[in-house]
Amino acid sequence: MKQNVLIIGAGGVAQVVAHKCAQNNDVLGDIHIASRTLSKCEAILESVREKGAMKQEGVLEAHQVDAMDSAAVAALINKTGAQIVINVGSAFVNMTVMDACIETGAAYIDTAIHEDPTKICETPPWYANYEWKKRDLCAEKGVTAILGAGFDPGVVNAFARFAIDEYMDEVKSIDIVDINAGSHGKYFATNFDPEINFREFTGVVYYWEDQQWKEKKMFETGHDWELPVVGTSRAYQSGHDEVHSLATNYPQADVRFWMGFGDHYINVFTVLQNLGLLSEQPVKTAEGQEVVPLKVVKAVLPDPSSLAPNYTGKTCIGDLVKGTKDGQDVEVFVYNVADHKDAYNEVGSQGISYTAGVPPVAAAMLVATGEWDAKTMKNVEELDPKPFFTILDNIGLPTRVQVGGLGGEDKAWNE
Amino acid sequence: MKQNVLIIGAGGVAQVVAHKCAQNNDVLGDIHIASRTLSKCEAILESVREKGAMKQEGVLEAHQVDAMDSAAVAALINKTGAQIVINVGSAFVNMTVMDACIETGAAYIDTAIHEDPTKICETPPWYANYEWKKRDLCAEKGVTAILGAGFDPGVVNAFARFAIDEYMDEVKSIDIVDINAGSHGKYFATNFDPEINFREFTGVVYYWEDQQWKEKKMFETGHDWELPVVGTSRAYQSGHDEVHSLATNYPQADVRFWMGFGDHYINVFTVLQNLGLLSEQPVKTAEGQEVVPLKVVKAVLPDPSSLAPNYTGKTCIGDLVKGTKDGQDVEVFVYNVADHKDAYNEVGSQGISYTAGVPPVAAAMLVATGEWDAKTMKNVEELDPKPFFTILDNIGLPTRVQVGGLGGEDKAWNE
Incomplete structure (x- = not known):
C-alpha cells in the first residue's frame, strides 16, 4: 500500500489529474501539486475546491518546483511524504523526476515518453x-515506475494486452486509432502542448512491421476508419510512444499508430513545417536574437486549456487487434468514446486532457492498493489490464469492445 | 550639379543600385556603400568588380554605419564627400538618414515610405x-529630397503624371497594378525583406475613392487584369506608399493599388496571419523570452537575394489611368515589363530588386545633372517624368504605353 500523491505539472492534464485524485482521495490520501509556476498550481486547486471534488476532507496543497532539478523534486517528495508521483509535466522532465523517485523510493507514473529538447522522433525503441x-536500477531498489499511463500511450497498451489475452492465441497486428471528432471553434489550436504536439509529427514516422522497424513520412499514409459513434474518420500513420513498447513486447505483431487529422490541420501544419517554423533548432533573427521557432509558434497558439469551455463533440480512441484463435482469424476493436462537454462540466478541462489525465489516476489507485505496485519498471501492457478497466469504468472512461472487428458485436469489455 | 553617391543599405536592391551607379559613374562620380554589416557591402563591391561594371576608373568604397544614428551618417557623408545619398536600407531608417542629409546639404533619395517598427499600415496620408x-525645412535649407523613387512607389508615380499630362484634361482614376509572373522555385519566399513585405499586408488597406480615404481588408477585393506579355493575372487591392502621395496630388482621381498574388501565397500568408505569426508586436515564450513573431518568420524564410540565380519569368508593373480629353472618356495603360533572368545576368539580382534599384539611380543621375535637383522635398509625380523615362529606357527599364487602355495600341512612351 502506498499513499499520498505528488502531481508534477500544472497544465490541462494536471488539472484533470488533480480533480480525479481529489475525487478518490479516500484511496490516494494527501494530494500535492507542484510546477515551475506556483500560481498555475493554485488555480488548479481553486478549481478543485469550486467543484467540491474532494471525496473526503484531506490535504490539498500547491508547491513551486523546478522539475529539471532532481534534488529539488526529491526534497519535495520527502517534505510532502508522497509515495506516488504522477508526472504530467513537460516530457522534458521525465528523467529528473524519475531519478527523484528512485532516490526516495516513491512510485513513478508518467503519461509520455522522455524527450530531449534538441531532438525529435528518436530512434526506436525510443x-x-x-x-x-x-x-535494472528500479528492480534493484524495488521502485515502481509505470511508463506511459495516459490514454495513448497507456489505456491503448492495456487494450492491446486485453484483446490478445482474451481473444487470441497469437497476435498478428495492432493498429491504434486516435480520433478527435470534437470542435473547439478556433482557427487553429492543438489539444495539448503545441511544442510536444508538433514534435510528434515533424520527424520520421517509425512503425513495426514484418518484425522490423520501418520508416514513413508524416501524412504519407492515410486511411478512412469506420468507427463507433464518431463515424468514418480519416487518420494518418504517425509515430507514437506506445509503438515503441508494444513492438518490443509483441515482436510477432505489426504495430502501427494512426492519428486523425482534418484537411485544415494538415494545411496549417504543412505550411509551418515547410517554412521551418516547427523546428526545434534555434535560428538567429536579423537582430541577432537566438530563437527556437517552435517555441514562438507555441507562444502564438491558444493555450490548450483555454479551449475547454467551448469544446463540443467526442473522441474515439481504440485498438484494432488482429490474430488467430484455434487456427481461425479473429479481429477485435477495443475502444473508448469520451465527450468534450462532459469532461468540461466535470473537471473544467476538454476531452483530450480528460482522456490523458484520468488513466494515470487509475494507475495511481492501483499502485495505492498494491495491484500495480510492481516494485520495478513496467510499460502498461506488462500489467493486468482488468483492474485498470474496472477503475476506468467507474471514474469516467469506460472500455468497450467490438467483437469481430470494426462494426462487430458491440459490448462492454466485461459483458 | 551634384556629385558622388553614398548608398545606404546592402540588400538585394542595394546591389542593383551599386551596379547601376558603377555603370554610370561618369555622371555620378565616386561611389560609396554603407550598411550595418561591412562584409555585405564588400560582397556587393566584389560583385560590381566581377561584372566589370565601372564605366570609368573611379572610387568604389565600402563603409560600416548604423543608419539609425543620424550623426554617424552625417559624418560619413562629410567624410566621403557624397552630395547624393541613395537610401535603400530598411524602411525604419528613412528619417535618420534624411536628417543627416538636411544637416550636411546632401540630396536625399529613397524608395519606400518611413516605417515605425511598432506600427503597420499607418493612417493616410502616411x-x-x-x-x-x-x-518646409528642406525648402528652407535648399535640400533636395526625392521620396519613393523606386518602381512602386516611384516609376508608377511618373507613369500617372505622364498619362495625365499627355492624354487628359482631367483624371478620374489611377489603378496601379503590380504583377510578378516569375518563379523562384522555392516552397515560399518573399521578393524583398519579408518583414517589410508582410507588414504591407497585415493591416488596413487604405485607398482613395470619391475624394475620401476608404478602407478594406487585405484580399477582400480581387480582379483579373489582362496585361501585356504576362497575360491574365489576378491581383488584390492592397495598401501601398504611392496611394498616399498620388491621392494628395490628384485628389479628384480615385487611387487604388493592386498586387498580384497566387493562391499558394495567399494560403501561406493566411495561415501565418491567422496564427499571429506576422505580428510586429512581441510575444513571450513559455521560457520568458520576448520575441517579435514576424522577425522569426523572416529568419526562417529564404534570403530574397538568394532567389536570384534560379528566378525565371517576367514582371509587369503599370498604371491604368482613366480620365477625359476634350469631353471624351480616355484610358491609357503605362507600363514596364522586366525579366528576372536578364536582371540576374546583368547585376546578379532578381527582377524585383532590379525594378526597385534601377529607378533611384536614374533619379540620382537627374539630380547630378540638375534636372531633378529640386532644392526641396518632392514625391516623384511632382517632377517631370520625361527625362526620368529617357534615362530608364537607356539603363534597363523601358516605358511602354497602351493607348485606349489595356489591350490598346501598344508603343514606346515617346513614339
Whole structure:
C-alpha cells in the first residue's frame, strides 16, 4: 500500500489529474501539486475546491518546483511524504523526476515518453534511449515506475494486452486509432502542448512491421476508419510512444499508430513545417536574437486549456487487434468514446486532457492498493489490464469492445 | 550639379543600385556603400568588380554605419564627400538618414515610405506622419529630397503624371497594378525583406475613392487584369506608399493599388496571419523570452537575394489611368515589363530588386545633372517624368504605353 500523491505539472492534464485524485482521495490520501509556476498550481486547486471534488476532507496543497532539478523534486517528495508521483509535466522532465523517485523510493507514473529538447522522433525503441536504462536500477531498489499511463500511450497498451489475452492465441497486428471528432471553434489550436504536439509529427514516422522497424513520412499514409459513434474518420500513420513498447513486447505483431487529422490541420501544419517554423533548432533573427521557432509558434497558439469551455463533440480512441484463435482469424476493436462537454462540466478541462489525465489516476489507485505496485519498471501492457478497466469504468472512461472487428458485436469489455 | 553617391543599405536592391551607379559613374562620380554589416557591402563591391561594371576608373568604397544614428551618417557623408545619398536600407531608417542629409546639404533619395517598427499600415496620408513634416525645412535649407523613387512607389508615380499630362484634361482614376509572373522555385519566399513585405499586408488597406480615404481588408477585393506579355493575372487591392502621395496630388482621381498574388501565397500568408505569426508586436515564450513573431518568420524564410540565380519569368508593373480629353472618356495603360533572368545576368539580382534599384539611380543621375535637383522635398509625380523615362529606357527599364487602355495600341512612351 502506498499513499499520498505528488502531481508534477500544472497544465490541462494536471488539472484533470488533480480533480480525479481529489475525487478518490479516500484511496490516494494527501494530494500535492507542484510546477515551475506556483500560481498555475493554485488555480488548479481553486478549481478543485469550486467543484467540491474532494471525496473526503484531506490535504490539498500547491508547491513551486523546478522539475529539471532532481534534488529539488526529491526534497519535495520527502517534505510532502508522497509515495506516488504522477508526472504530467513537460516530457522534458521525465528523467529528473524519475531519478527523484528512485532516490526516495516513491512510485513513478508518467503519461509520455522522455524527450530531449534538441531532438525529435528518436530512434526506436525510443524508451531504450532513456527510461529503460533505469529498469535494472528500479528492480534493484524495488521502485515502481509505470511508463506511459495516459490514454495513448497507456489505456491503448492495456487494450492491446486485453484483446490478445482474451481473444487470441497469437497476435498478428495492432493498429491504434486516435480520433478527435470534437470542435473547439478556433482557427487553429492543438489539444495539448503545441511544442510536444508538433514534435510528434515533424520527424520520421517509425512503425513495426514484418518484425522490423520501418520508416514513413508524416501524412504519407492515410486511411478512412469506420468507427463507433464518431463515424468514418480519416487518420494518418504517425509515430507514437506506445509503438515503441508494444513492438518490443509483441515482436510477432505489426504495430502501427494512426492519428486523425482534418484537411485544415494538415494545411496549417504543412505550411509551418515547410517554412521551418516547427523546428526545434534555434535560428538567429536579423537582430541577432537566438530563437527556437517552435517555441514562438507555441507562444502564438491558444493555450490548450483555454479551449475547454467551448469544446463540443467526442473522441474515439481504440485498438484494432488482429490474430488467430484455434487456427481461425479473429479481429477485435477495443475502444473508448469520451465527450468534450462532459469532461468540461466535470473537471473544467476538454476531452483530450480528460482522456490523458484520468488513466494515470487509475494507475495511481492501483499502485495505492498494491495491484500495480510492481516494485520495478513496467510499460502498461506488462500489467493486468482488468483492474485498470474496472477503475476506468467507474471514474469516467469506460472500455468497450467490438467483437469481430470494426462494426462487430458491440459490448462492454466485461459483458 | 551634384556629385558622388553614398548608398545606404546592402540588400538585394542595394546591389542593383551599386551596379547601376558603377555603370554610370561618369555622371555620378565616386561611389560609396554603407550598411550595418561591412562584409555585405564588400560582397556587393566584389560583385560590381566581377561584372566589370565601372564605366570609368573611379572610387568604389565600402563603409560600416548604423543608419539609425543620424550623426554617424552625417559624418560619413562629410567624410566621403557624397552630395547624393541613395537610401535603400530598411524602411525604419528613412528619417535618420534624411536628417543627416538636411544637416550636411546632401540630396536625399529613397524608395519606400518611413516605417515605425511598432506600427503597420499607418493612417493616410502616411507621408504626412513622417517625411512631409520635414518639407518646409528642406525648402528652407535648399535640400533636395526625392521620396519613393523606386518602381512602386516611384516609376508608377511618373507613369500617372505622364498619362495625365499627355492624354487628359482631367483624371478620374489611377489603378496601379503590380504583377510578378516569375518563379523562384522555392516552397515560399518573399521578393524583398519579408518583414517589410508582410507588414504591407497585415493591416488596413487604405485607398482613395470619391475624394475620401476608404478602407478594406487585405484580399477582400480581387480582379483579373489582362496585361501585356504576362497575360491574365489576378491581383488584390492592397495598401501601398504611392496611394498616399498620388491621392494628395490628384485628389479628384480615385487611387487604388493592386498586387498580384497566387493562391499558394495567399494560403501561406493566411495561415501565418491567422496564427499571429506576422505580428510586429512581441510575444513571450513559455521560457520568458520576448520575441517579435514576424522577425522569426523572416529568419526562417529564404534570403530574397538568394532567389536570384534560379528566378525565371517576367514582371509587369503599370498604371491604368482613366480620365477625359476634350469631353471624351480616355484610358491609357503605362507600363514596364522586366525579366528576372536578364536582371540576374546583368547585376546578379532578381527582377524585383532590379525594378526597385534601377529607378533611384536614374533619379540620382537627374539630380547630378540638375534636372531633378529640386532644392526641396518632392514625391516623384511632382517632377517631370520625361527625362526620368529617357534615362530608364537607356539603363534597363523601358516605358511602354497602351493607348485606349489595356489591350490598346501598344508603343514606346515617346513614339
